[in-house]
Amino acid sequence: MGKPLDLVVLVKQVPDSGADRVLRESNFTVDREASDSVVNEMDEYAIEEALRLKGEHGGTVALLTMGPEQAVTSIRKALQMGADAAVHVTDAALAGSCAVKTSEVLAAALGTLQWDLVLCGAESTDGQLCVIPAMLAQRLDVAALTGARQLTIADADSTGERVGTIQRQTETGYQTIQASLPAVVSVWDTINEPHYPTFRDIMAAKSKPVSTLRLADLGIDAAEVGFFGATSVVTSVVPRPPRGAGVVIDAGADAGAKLVEFLASRKLV
Amino acid sequence: MSSDNVATEVLVLAEHTDGTLSKTTAELITAARILGEPAVVLLVSGSSGEASGGSSDATVDALCAQLGELGVAHVVLARSPEFGLYLVTPVVQALAQLVRERKPAAVLLTASADGKEVAGRLAVLTGSGLLTDVTELHGDGTATQEIFAGSAIVASRIITGTPIYAIRRNAITSQLAVPVQPEVHTVEVLLSASARASRILDSVVEPKGNRPELTEASVVVAGGRGVGRAEDFQLLEQLADQLGGAVGASRAATDGGLYPHQFQVGQTGKSVSPQLYIACGISGAIQHRAGMQTAKNIVVINSDSTSPIFDIADFGIVGDLHEVLPQTITALRERAGS
Incomplete structure (x- = not known):
């Protein structure tokens, strides 16, 4: 076993995507209390991958979450998978932060931690911007290994340098991308199969350390972030207009012909 | 070079492979005209005069000719x-x-995986x-996005710096323009060491046959658990080929091993917005609808009349x-033959 790896996994609490999700009518920010909150699914794959790497190389796994006080529920839940500790960046002034400012806060928080690798899910089910991993790499001036469906970390060479290699999932196949550590890695759900925590893991998670960071601890001005510091403003939100009532027929011998008639009527064939 | 541009120049990052512009590039150019005058950024590997390995002068000429056609x-x-x-x-x-x-008025690029990373870092x-x-993009810079699985439409405006818009493919219909002879401004780009952090060792295209890219296709035929067996996806492939479309699958189908994971449509897969989406044996869980409900026309074939997919x-x-x-398939063949 080579040099141990210090790993930080970004974990986001998101509204349950299986339920109705809403924006607040007052300022169009996500109403994070209106629907059940869960750990962003893709992040569980990042946690699993971090645990696998720890098993292989030794080291530590810490979780990092930015979110309201209540996000601690998701942090505890995520800790059940087996990470060692968690850091919770929380501050009332952070509510309504845009992606640009979120990446600034997360980069500052990562600056207070020791790590060789930052792992995260390639996207969240709420914002779905898929930009945070790349933004963090940009801000931290480290390599980005984004969109991984496979990750390997080679042991350090004689100079002490360690190299990470991923298969980056693309629309047509994959790319092999390689970079020296430290690096930010984002993963898709094709990378592994997250395990279910055992009863022992669940009990152990209750006593794992969760530390809190406020904006003041990070030296970030509250006016620069959150709703009032956002780089974009929402001007309106409307529910998607319902699709016009469609035609539904029962299949018979002529169902295929009727379908082709429909396609022709819409000039699709 | 000096900035001799009017304030309303809008930079558009062209997407191209093997000397051909992507269909989305034309959509970006149309979108850029809503905000100002498009100036298309053409980044090509290889140096001038290089005949092999990189892009030759002929490739650049071909791309410029295509851009000229787009006005x-x-x-x-x-x-x-x-x-x-x-x-x-x-x-x-x-x-x-x-x-x-x-100092452009805005930067437009494609909301692909690479495009979004570029957009985020550029921001x-x-x-x-x-x-x-x-x-959708409006003249005052307001842009619309669909959120929460397409259940709501949000309009937003960027209020900081040079607005950067990553435009979803197939969302904006490209408009014809009067062809022109483009003026080509060649620039020298200076890269720092941090641009060389992540090395691309190879790019592998996994076999997908001759079908169009799922995210670019104007027709998608998708199958779910109801397809039953992996070999029955051949029926969907046959129909897709007749319609010049791509084949997609629900998460239930890819997790169940009926079809390769790379073709998954939905919240954790790809988002598609084709002219026609044919959902076969898909129940229509909210996570699947998230990836396809912006399709212009939706056809559903399912033996369970209570499946939520019938709602859309x-x-x-x-x-x-x-x-x-x-x-x-037979009816289409007869139609083509008649």
Whole structure:
């Protein structure tokens, strides 16, 4: 076993995507209390991958979450998978932060931690911007290994340098991308199969350390972030207009012909 | 170079492979005209005069000719062998340099995986706001996006820096323009060491046959658990081929091993917005609808009439896809033959 790896996994609490999700009518920010909150699914794959790497190389796994006080529920839940500790960046002034400012806060928080690798899910089910991993790499001036469906970390060479290699999932196949550590890695759900925590893991998670960071601890001005510091403003939100009532027929011998008639009527064939 | 541009220049990052512009590039150019005058940024690997390995002068000429056909008067050309060697960062640095030099009114690029990473990094580097997966753009800079599985439409405006918009593919219909002879401005791009952090060792295309890209296809035929067996996806493939479309699958189908994971449509897979989406044996869980409900026309074939997917169908058939698909294939063949 080579040099141990210090790993930080970004974990986001998101509204349950299986339920109705809403924006607040007052300022169009996500109403994070209106629907059940869960750990962003893709992040569980990042946690699993971090645990696998720890098993292989030794080291530590810490979780990092930015979110309201209540996000601690998701942090505890995520800790059940087996990470060692968690850091919770929380501050009332952070509510309504845009992606640009979120990446600034997360980069500052990562600056207070020791790590060789930052792992995260390639996207969240709420914002779905898929930009945070790349933004963090940009801000931290480290390599980005984004969109991984496979990750390997080679042991350090004689100079002490360690190299990470991923298969980056693309629309047509994959790319092999390689970079020296430290690096930010984002993963898709094709990378592994997250395990279910055992009863022992669940009990152990209750006593794992969760530390809190406020904006003041990070030296970030509250006016620069959150709703009032956002780089974009929402001007309106409307529910998607319902699709016009469609035609539904029962299949018979002529169902295929009727379908082709429909396609022709819409000039699709 | 000096900035001799009017304030309403809008930079558009062209997407191209093997000397051909992507269909989305035309959509971006149409979108850019809503905000100002498009200047298309053409980043090509290889250096001038190089015949092999990189892009030859002939490739650049071909791309400029295609841009001229789209009515683009200004092309900003930068060549560097490094564009193809490192993941997104050389492109980011080139664009950041152009934003500093040309002070455009906005930057438009494609909301692909690479495009969104470029957009995010460019926002950080230029101190700007960004909006991704934009489906509509207005003259005052307001952009619309669909959120929460397409259940709501949000309009937003960027209020910081040079607005960066990553435009969703197939969302904006490209408009014809009067062809012109573009003026090509060649620029020297200076890359720093941090552009070389993530090396691309190889790019592997996994076999997908001759079908169009799922995310670019104007027709998608998708199957779910109801397809039953992996070999029955051949029925969907046959129909897709007749319609010149791509084949997709629900998560239930890919998790169940019926079809390769790369074709998954939905919240955790790809988002598609084709002219026609034919859902076969898909129940229509909210996570699946998230990836396809912006399709212009939705056809549903499912034996369970209570499946939620029927709620968004323009044309639905309650029946066994194993019977309806062969009928459809035959009917299409007869139509083509008549």
